[in-house]
Every structure is written in C-alpha cells, then in structure tokens.
Amino acid sequence: SGKTVLANFLTESSDITEYNPTQGVRFESCWPALMKDSHGVVIIFNADIPSHLKEIEMWHSCFVQQQLLQDNQCLLIAHHKPGSGGDKGNLSLAAPLNKLKLVHSNLEEEPEEIRTEFIKYLKSIVSSVSESRDREEMSIIT
Numbered sequence: 001s002g003k004t005v006l007a008n009f010l011t012e013s014s015d016i017t018e019y020n021p022t023q024g025v026r027f028e029s030c031w032p033a034l035m036k037d038s039h040g041v042v043i044i045f046n047a048d049i050p051s052h053l054k055e056i057e058m059w060h061s062c063f064v065q066q067q068l069l070q071d072n073q074c075l076l077i078a079h080h081k082p083g084s085g086g087d088k089g090n091l092s093l094a095a096p097l098n099k100l101k102l103v104h105s106n107l108e109e110e111p112e113e114i115r116t117e118f119i120k121y122l123k124s125i126v127s128s129v130s131e132s133r134d135r136e137e138m139s140i141i142t
C-alpha cells in the first residue's frame with residue numbers, strides 16, 4: 001500500500017519515492033505490544049485495491065475501537081501509487097470509518113500535502129496527550 005515509501009518521505013529518510021514492494025508479513029502476536037498505551041493510529045491503505053477497504057475495517061476495530069481511541073486519534077491515508085491514477089472522489093468508506101479524517105496521498109502530484117496533513121495530525125496527538133497529562137496532574141494536586 002506504500003507504508004514504507006510514505007514513512008521514508010515523511011521522515012525525510014530517503015529521496016527515493018519509487019515503489020519497491022516489501023514482503024507483507026503479519027505480526028498479530030505483537031499487536032498487544034504495539035497497542036499498549038497508544039495515543040493514535042495511522043492506517044495507510046491502497047484505495048485502488050478493493051480488499052484493502054475491508055482490511056482497514058479490521059485494523060480500525062483492533063487498533064482504534066478496542067483501544068477506545070477517539071475518532072480524532074485516527075488518521076486514514078489513502079495512498080495512490082505512482083501511475084495509479086487513483087480517483088480521490090470515488091472512495092466510499094463504511095461506518096464508522098467514514099467519520100475519520102481521510103487524506104489522499106500521491107507523492108508524484110502533491111507530496112507536501114501529505115506532509116502538512118501528517119504534521120497537523122501529530123500536533124493534535126501531542127496536544128491531546130499534553131492536555132490529558134495536565135488533567136491527570138491537576139486531579140492529583142486537588
């Protein structure tokens with residue numbers, strides 16, 4: 001779906017934006033460790049592959065709903081691979097996914113848009129964590 005190329009782009013780890021598929025491996029046994037004390041979830045999928053739309057429902061159930069995260073703690077990224085010609089307007093997501101922030105990513109056409117949206121998402125998570133800690137500290141003090 002483009003997770004590695006997006007991660008490299010967002011962290012400025014690599015100037016390479018070519019798609020080189022990595023071997024897909026599921027780490028279900030590690031999910032509890034990944035979810036523990038999480039403050040947010042980014043779900044990246046290829047909107048051009050119909051099976052991905054069903055898979056993100058499962059990811060949302062496991063990583064968002066079961067962890068009792070709020071909608072604003074989740075970001076969906078519909079990544080469009082180079083040359084895919086993905087249609088941004090034709091994507092219909094099932095409830096409750098349709099309530100989440102959805103960003104389309106295309107590193108060929110609008111690379112800075114995804115960086116801007118990701119930074120906004122990170123800032124909102126940091127702010128939320130800070131506010132939560134402040135409330136916790138105030139409850140201890142009072």
